[in-house]
Amino acid sequence: MTRLVAPGAEQPGQKILVFPSPAPVDVARTLDLAGYCWKAVSGGEEATKHEPMDGWAGAVVVCDDDPEGAWALCRSLRKRAIPVGHVLVLINGVQLPDLDLRDDLFDDFCLTPFHPRELEARMRHMYWTEAKVGRESLVEYSGLVLNLETYQASFGGQPLDLTYMEYELLKFLAQNPGKVFSRETLLSRVWGYEYFGGARTVDVHIRRLRAKLGEEHANLIQTVRSVGYRFGQSKWSA
Amino acid sequence: MAPMQDQQRDYVLRTVEERGIRLVRLWFTDVLGTLKSFAISPAEMENAMNDGMSFDGSSIDGYSRVQESDVLALPDANTFEVLPWADTKGAEARVFCDIAKLDGTPFDGDPRQVLKRNLNAAREKGYSFYIAPDIEYFYFAPPDGTNKPVPLDEGGFFDLTSTDIASSLRKETIRTLETMSIPVEYSFHEDAPSQHEIDLRHTDALTMADSVMTFRFVVKEIAALHNVHATFMPKPLENIQGSGMHLHLSLFKGEENAFYSADDPYNLSPTAKCFMAGLLRHAAEITAVTNQTVNSYKRLVPGFEAPVHISWARNNRSGLIRVPIPKRGSESATRLEYRSPDPACNPYLAFSVILAAGLRGIEQGYELPKEADSNLFEMSDSELEKLSIQQLPQSLSDALRVMENSSLVAEALGEHIFEWFLRNKRHEWRSYKTHISEYELGRYLKSL
Secondary structure, three states: OOOOOOOOOOOOOOOEEEEOOOOOHHHHHHHHHHOOOEEEOOOHHHHHHOOOOOOOOEEEEEOOOOHHHHHHHHHHHHOOOOOOOOEEEEEEHHHHHHHOOOHHHOOEEEEEOOOHHHHHHHHHHHOHHHHOOOOOOEEEEOOEEEEOOOOEEEEOOEEEOOOHHHHHHHHHHHHOOOOEEEHHHHHHHHHOOOOOOOOHHHHHHHHHHHHHHOHHHHHHEEEEOOOEEEEOOOOOOO | OOHHHHHHHHHHHHHHHHOOOOEEEEEEEOOOOOEEEEEEOHHHHHHHHHHOEEEEHHHOOOOOOOOOOEEEEEEOHHHOEEOOOOEOOEOEEEEEEEEEOOOOOEOOOOHHHHHHHHHHHHHHOOOEEEEEEEEEEEEEOOOOOOOOOOEOOOOOOOOOOHHHHHHHHHHHHHHHHHHOOOOEEEEEEOOOOOEEEEEEOOEEHHHHHHHHHHHHHHHHHHHHHOOOEEEOOOOOOOOOOOOOEEEEEEEEEOOEEOOEOOOOOOOEOHHHHHHHHHHHHHHHHHHHHHOOOOOHHHHOOOOOOOOOEOOEEOOOOOOOEEOOOOOOOOHHHOOEEEOOOOOOOOHHHHHHHHHHHHHHHHHOOOOOOOOOOOOHHHOOHHHHHHOOOOEOOOOHHHHHHHHHOOHHHHHHHOHHHHHHHHHHHHHHHHHHHOOOOHHHHHHHOOOO
């Protein structure tokens, strides 16, 4: 039901692989804030197990703690049926010589400790070549259209005037239809910063979005009792 | 600048461009709670978001200072909203602003900054403050120069029955509010002729103060479009109940309602009880802020469901604080209803002093007085005294006298606003005191 045109960032369907698992906190946070959809794996086997239908969109491999495992994973990524095209390696200063003779295993690297904006910029740049192909990125779901380029939302062809946080929340939900998110997850993924409202802010914004979507469509965002919220139909109930 | 703010700014600028916004209105509030606005062209918007727009504050009530009259309006991108009543010339948008001194530090005459400072103090203790107001107001025929309020319900003003007109006005108002991110919980025609009530869904106090400002603007605007006058004057009609703004208050710690306890018969936590005790002990001190006009005190009289006594009860509408009974299983709905404020107050300042009073109660572990569950209006003074139940201030003058000695209010408002407010309101009282009313002429002119 969701149609996605553009690659790279803002691409919910396409998952980025992150090594190791669990992902280092600062890496996870940067990717979340930049809107990437990712999954942490602990090695080649798990990379196969969790591989999305259309393959991994890219990989962020952190060498710091386990350089051997990291390079083994990079090698396995290149050898897959659908090779992973964008491999970004995070490496500390002492490990720099490890890059020698491994040019084939990565597309770009970034020194740790990294600045979040550098990591974000490198990710964006890695996907730039592809981004040039399809400029427009749209998220569509039964009448709702979000244009991620222009930040504009519409429903049934009518523009939907949203505040910034309403837009961000709706974007996040619409990019992950059918999935249930707890308030805490939404707060950390969508807000990601301290706000006067605290955790209740999520409920307040959901109510505002429902009001703006209008009575007939308010049930697009469903309350899942004692868990959180879900956008659209669950995969299992359809 | 943090990436989040960058993105917000981009969002606003792109929206201005994509929606062809013709004017952006910068909204802020003076010390008396009047909405102030100046418009800038979309081309200025980027500039305004980066550096703020400077303007001369000396013309704004309560901003004036001898030396530094220039201040900066800094748009809060989070509040950017396209106005739903676009005319044919193109859409307009509004954004609330924080007012800062030219060096970027908060301007202490700005009520919004005052509320933010108080909310930060609460946040340092782990609390977020939530408010849901029930706002009452009247629809009258447009003023004709005599300043006499003519209720719509008094026949002949409209071809349709006035109930239809008023309820369609109210419906249109609610629709507009909802498209402006202000969800409405209930709305109904009040007991009094031409009086209406709209209850808003709870939000954090800063968003709610902004929402109350927007609310008053929208109600008046939509009424005016239909040649009707909407008023938030606390007591426009003698012998008929006035307009209040009951506030449903709650504190949250993370996702938990800090007012809720499963172990208490009223489901009130020790935090809730201390907060309530704080509000009760300081109620008289904060009344000048929550009820800031001469007219406010004509509402706070016995017999009209408005509070007169400083008391609390689970279900007694003659008390100052009511503890509503939440539906079973909805812990998050545990709250206190503070019943004295009226809709003519400055919401930023009113929310600030209410929060400060409640937090003081928590900090110092005040003990909650006994519940007063009988009808206080029917009690004699000596009975009330036995229960040590005090009255709210009887007039603006009384209220100012109590406020003047309150270090709590001075701290919550800051010296600048505290002093200006007292000065301005004493002046208001003086000009009222010398006024000879129709009541006096009717009663005394012939007989004395």
